Amino acid sequence: MLLLAEAAIEDFKTIREIAYKSWPSTYGSILSKEQIDYMLDLFYSEETLLENLNQKGHRFLLVNEGEVCLGFASYEHNYLNQNCTRLHKIYLLPEAQGKGAGKLLIDAVENLAKENQSTTISLNVNKFNKAISFYKKTGFEVVSEEEILLEHGYKMEDYKMEKKL
Template identity: 30%
Template sequence: MLTDTSVLIKEVTQNEISDVLSIAKATWEPTYREILSKAQIDYMYEEIYTATAVEKQIRDQGHTFLILYVADAAVGYASYSLREDKERVYKVHKLHIHPDFQGQKYGRTLVGHLEKEVKNRGARMLEMNVNRYNPAVRFYERCGYQQAREENTPIGDFWMNDFVMYKELY
C-alpha cells in the first residue's frame, strides 16, 4: 500500500470492484473510439468489465488489481499477473486513469507502484500489450518500456493489434 497526504494505492478486494468498473466505464470508450470499431469496443467491454468478469480474473486467472485513490476519489486501476510460461516475468493486463485525472502524473505513480510490487515478488521483467495506435505507447516509452514485437490476437470476431512492450526491472 502506498500513501502520501492524498494518494492511496491498494489491492482491490470485492469492495473496490465497483470503483474499478466506474473508472473503466469512464475510460474505455474515449480511449478506444479513434482506434477500434464501436462493435469491437462494446464486445471487449462486455467481456472484460462486468463484476463477474473482474471477479473471475482475480479468482481464476490470478490477476491482482490495484486501485489508485486521490483524496478518496477512485482515479485509476491496473491489473497484473505472473506469466506462467516465463520465469520471473509479470504481465500488465490493464492500466487506466480516469480522463479527468490524466496528465497529472497519476499514471506514472501507478506504473511505478506496480513495478515495485512485482519486483518485490521476484520479477525481473514486466511486459504488456498496448494497441499499436494507442497514444499511451508514448507514455509507456517515457516510463522506460520498449517495443519487443507486434502481436495480433483474436478476440471474438475481432483482432487486437498490439505492440508487446517490456521493461527490465533491476
C-alpha cells in the same frame, strides 16, 4: 494527494466504472463503438473479474485522490510461469491523466514485481494507443507485434512491450 490501495471484490464496481468512462476516449478513434462495447462486456463483467482474481492470480491496485478513485491497474506475478510480472490493465479517468496517477501505478507494480523477484514487466498495448509514449517514458520497449482474434470478427492489434528490471 494521490494514494494507492489494493482493490478487493467490493471495488469491482469502481473498476468497471473507470473502464467504461476511460475506454471511449482511449479507443474511440481506434475501434468501433460496437467493438468497444463488446470488449468492455468481455473484460469487465463481474464473472471475468472474479475469475481473474480467484483463478488467474490477478491483483488490482487503485489510485485515489481523496474520496475519488482516479484509476486502476491489474497485474499478475509469475506470468506464464516465468520471472515476469504482467501488467494486464492500467486505466485512468480521462480527467485524471497528467496528474501523475499513471506513473504512481506503474512504479507500484514495478516495486511489487521486484519484491517478487521478477526480472521483467510485460504488457500489451494497442498499436495506435497514445499511451505508447507514456510506456516508453517509463522504460518499456516494444519487443514484438501481436494480432489477437476475437469473436464477431474483432481483433486486437497490439505491441508487446517489456521493461527489464
